Amino acid sequence: MQSIKANDYSIHFLQNSYQYLNEQIEKVNYSTIFILVDSNTNEYCLPYFLPYLETTKPIEIIEIEAGEEQKNIETCVEIWKILTELGGDRKSLIINLGGGVITDIGGFVASTFKRGIDFINIPTSLLAMVDASVGGKNGVDLGSLKNQIGVINVPKMVLIDTEYLANLPQNEMRSGLAEMLKHGLIYDKNYWEKFIDLSKIDLADLDQLIHRSVEIKNEIVSQDLTENGIRKSLNFGHTLGHAIESYFLENPEKKTLLHGEAIAVGMILESYISYRKNLISETDLEHIKKTLLNYFEKVNFEEKDIQPILDLLIHDKKNEYGKVQFCLLNSIGKTIYNQEADNELINKAFQYYNT
Structure with missing residues (x-):
């Protein structure tokens, strides 16, 4: 399936998309690769994804609880702290493996950590595939008010693999x-x-x-x-x-x-x-x-x-x-x-x- 060229990045589809991810990692020579997941994608999506990741670089998994209620600045603070404790630097990469909450938070965290590091979105829900992971909007809710805090900043690429939908509730x-x-x-x-x-x-x-x-x-x-x-x-x-x-x-x-x-x-x-x-x-x-x-x-x-x-x-x-x-x-x-x-x-x- 043909890739789509977006603003300064590309959207790749199906299993062939992972070759672009591996080429990006090899080309840029990232210091550390952080994979942001929630409790659901850690269980159902990460085991499918990891075999496609071809790298000898250090890999760290950061897990948050699942749900819209996690999409707040407090969650971001915890992730920033973990990135700092694990030695994240300007040459680190964040891979956001999850639905719209993960891609929104992950993009915002990456865009603000050390004044901005690279991130890649791998949406695992249908909503994230067709909406949240495309377009450069990243951010969090302010209480119950949707998407009040955020930035517009594009990922290095988006990978859309519909195999992740197999475990998605109706x-x-x-x-x-x-x-x-x-x-x-x-x-x-x-x-x-x-x-x-x-x-x-x-x-x-x-x-x-x-x-x-x-x-x-x-x-x-x-x-x-x-x-x-x-x-x-x-x-x-x-x-x-x-x-x-x-x-x-x-x-x-x-x-x-x-x-x-x-x-x-x-x-x-x-x-x-x-x-x-x-x-x-x-x-x-x-x-x-x-x-x-x-x-x-x-x-x-x-x-x-x-x-x-x-x-x-x-x-x-x-x-x-x-x-x-x-x-x-x-x-x-x-x-x-x-x-x-x-x-x-x-x-x-x-x-x-x-x-």
């Missing part, structure tokens, strides 16, 4: 599917239509769908790395989706939502806002809602939930001059960004979702 697969569906909605109508009936898709098709999803994100990011223009289209579903995810994360009465589950809700809500602004037809709106609810269980919102979610919108990273900024659909496959929506319209979007 709900985690669906979480990644949400970002793939988003890529179709914002950029490629033909790609969106491939997901209408997943029962016809086999594993070989999945590899091609992942490749196209990464290609779409990379085509957008390559035009606008620092998110001043078209990259904002990737935020479709995320303005409300992130607020919903944060609210459910911090509320002990609520079942925590995976990222993709919250984004799926956000895409329906923001599709409704798009419809009310005469950007998409009612037929398109109903089609989007039906397709997303085919894959994602409906989330129950009570009236008391809405205002706290609206309050969280003010913390969204995309806000400018105190105003909440939405990316909306301008037909299936196209977007329009820097759009505003008042609380009355957002409330009506929740009413639409609940009916």
